[in-house]
Amino acid sequence: MTDMKTIAELDRASVLHPFTQLKDFATGRMGDPTIVTGGQGVRIQDATGRSYIDGFAGLYCVNIGYGRTEVAEAIARQAYKLAYYHSYAAHTTEELAILSGRLVKMAPGKPSKVFYGLSGSDANETQAKLVWYYNNLRGQPKKKKIISRERGYHGCSVVSGSMTGMSFYHDHMDLPFPGILHTGSPHHYWGAEAGETEEAFSKRRAAELEQLILREGPETVGGFIGEPVLGTGGITPPPAGYWQEIQAVLRRYDVLLIADEVICGFGRTGADFGCTLYGIEPDLVTVAKGLTSGYMPLSGVIVGEKVYGVMEDAADRIGAFSHGYTYSGHPIAAAAANAVLDIVEKERLSERARVVGAHFQKQLKERFAQMEIVGEVRGVGLLGAIEFVADRHSKRRFDPQQKVGARISKAARDRGLIARAMPHGDILGFAPPLVVSEAEIDEMVDLAYQATKQVMDELA
């Protein structure tokens, strides 16, 4: 076996790592790559033999935990039987048909069909094409603009990266793409005016959305995309009444609603889908991450009856639906998804996320809410965040140069906990596997507390 020093050298010499400061990595300023060698339950190990609680389930995806042999076996079985066939021109496999039937049965809205990709980004790229396709087919060729929210995260390909509402994902990359617009973020803590209730704030955000649609011309606005709980932009549950207000505006102007369930789907919030929890009735749904718990790359675009009906009705006139990837509906990924969904159902992971999640939210609030450098503790189910501020009374932020969020995340890591420094602001994010126990939650919260205390003392 190649020794780990050689692996690290090979990596540094040849991998272009996502979201990495290239010079820091190339020169060794940020140290050697962490070589992850194994995982079991909620923990991973690295090549030095260190073990960490993975408080972020990889990238909010390993919901069933690491090392689930049932899924490994399902993958192997399918690989031995038939490693690949495509799904173009009415070809299918057993696993693909079974998975699709399950998704159509369980998904929110009025699901009709599922289209498959490999990542959340490509799925949202497909969503944009569907909004354009649908409106072309029904004779509304100008109704093409798509609105997303500031601080929303929908991926980083050309259109999905444009939907993402954080400028550092656009800078130097010529995004956003024309026709993708942004409206205000649903974050009450930062967005509300003095004394404004959550309900009033939600109404204001909906009124702003309406003004944007009217300014652009409703005949030019085709879609709206949002995560039920804003994820990478800060792990922010919606303020009270938000989705009801937003949906009323979308209906008024005949704008399709795309629910990006990439993080929320399959139990993360304590409900099967974020849509279920917040009463969202989407026209289109994006799923990925929890669909396979990261055991294989797979995403899905769940097309509702309204959109699908228009597509099928136009088919005799326009011919085939000309969109798809070599690996759309890959049978090994579909087998992995079926095995993962078996676990999600058998172990009732949504319910578990609700119950253990309530304990988690309580612990986070109890340990952190009163700390001097904490502005807000928030979350739902097994999604949580702590936002750090220099002055909790005036909500003054820390100087970004102090890198407070990153330092706390690093101090946690040094103690054996992975909790993510979220990219926007000083926020420590949590999204542990849904199989996490209450004892592991306590351990996680305690390590995060010690890490925060350490950095708070350094700042004093």
Ligand code: PLP
């Ligand atoms: N949508 C949401 C809500 C996400 O959180 C992410 C990734 O974190 C994506 C889309 C993009 O998914 P991927 O990284 O698989 O392209």
